[in-house]
Amino acid sequence: MSGGYAPSPPSSLPSQSSPSGNEGAMRVLTRPVTFVTGNAKKLEEVRAILGNSIPFQSLRLDLPELQGEPEEISKGKARLAATEVNGPVLVEDTCLCFNALNGLPGPYMYVLGTSTVTSLKWFLEKIGHEGLNNLLMAYEDKSAYAACVFSLALGPNTDPLTFVGKTMGKIVPARGPKDFGWDPIFQPNGYELTYAEMPKEEKNKISHRSKALALVKSHFAATGYHFQINGSS
Numbered sequence: 001m002s003g004g005y006a007p008s009p010p011s012s013l014p015s016q017s018s019p020s021g022n023e024g025a026m027r028v029l030t031r032p033v034t035f036v037t038g039n040a041k042k043l044e045e046v047r048a049i050l051g052n053s054i055p056f057q058s059l060r061l062d063l064p065e066l067q068g069e070p071e072e073i074s075k076g077k078a079r080l081a082a083t084e085v086n087g088p089v090l091v092e093d094t095c096l097c098f099n100a101l102n103g104l105p106g107p108y109m110y111v112l113g114t115s116t117v118t119s120l121k122w123f124l125e126k127i128g129h130e131g132l133n134n135l136l137m138a139y140e141d142k143s144a145y146a147a148c149v150f151s152l153a154l155g156p157n158t159d160p161l162t163f164v165g166k167t168m169g170k171i172v173p174a175r176g177p178k179d180f181g182w183d184p185i186f187q188p189n190g191y192e193l194t195y196a197e198m199p200k201e202e203k204n205k206i207s208h209r210s211k212a213l214a215l216v217k218s219h220f221a222a223t224g225y226h227f228q229i230n231g232s233s
């Protein structure tokens with residue numbers, strides 16, 4: 001899973017000290033971008049979507065589920081990951097937002113029942129697909145969106161950049177393979193199939209994740225990062 005990640009070789013801090021925004025300035029990265037996630041299914045998709053567009057490796061690490069607005073959660077996670085990896089990192093957070101519930105469950109943490117504090121991940125594990133459907137029982141409006149926030153941090157102590165992708169759809173009773181999160185209950189607009197029922201290539205063309213990654217790719221193309229890895233140029 002860790003894709004050949006070697007702990008803490010020399011840091012690949014960008015050649016310029018201010019990484020925020022500054023598109024057009026060439027920066028040298030001496031290490032591939034490490035995608036840090038504890039979720040094997042996400043990694044599979046990110047790998048398929050990115051292909052060879054950006055040199056990257058992965059590191060399996062369960063970072064804490066932070067609290068706050070989605071972009072802040074994601075940036076905080078990127079900072080933790082960049083410190084851990086001591087190099088450029090990409091992290092991602094996904095939320096599923098129900099319009100009838102003003103965006104809940106979203107990425108947030110809740111108190112469920114008497115004491116359980118949880119995030120979307122734990123929420124799904126606790127109440128399952130049926131529970132998520134039941135949350136909308138009292139509402140006519142089953143519309144929802146899947147959103148993905150990627151954060152890129154070029155190294156520790158740099159300001160992460162965020163990239164957001166959204167796909168609109170609706171919540172339906174579970175259909176299709178149950179091997180990835182809430183895929184079986186999310187039916188994107190314009191499709192008769194849930195994410196889970198779609199061939200992977202099809203989901204990867206229209207998903208929240210692919211839209212966010214398209215922005216990441218454009219950023220890399222526009223910024224002209226230059227990878228100098230293992231003596232290559």
Ligand SMILES: O=c1nc[nH]c2c1ncn2[C@H]1C[C@H](O)[C@@H](COP(=O)(O)OP(=O)(O)OP(=O)(O)O)O1
Binds near residue numbers: 062063093182195209
């Ligand atoms: O495309 C997706 N289709 C269906 N379900 C998905 C998708 N993407 C994330 N998910 C699930 C996984 C987790 O139950 C929750 C988000 O939590 P989230 O914190 O982003 O993921 P995670 O903790 O599993 O991995 P990570 O280590 O990258 O934080 O939604």
Ligand SMILES: [Mg+2]
Binds near residue numbers: 063121
């Ligand atoms: Mg997580």
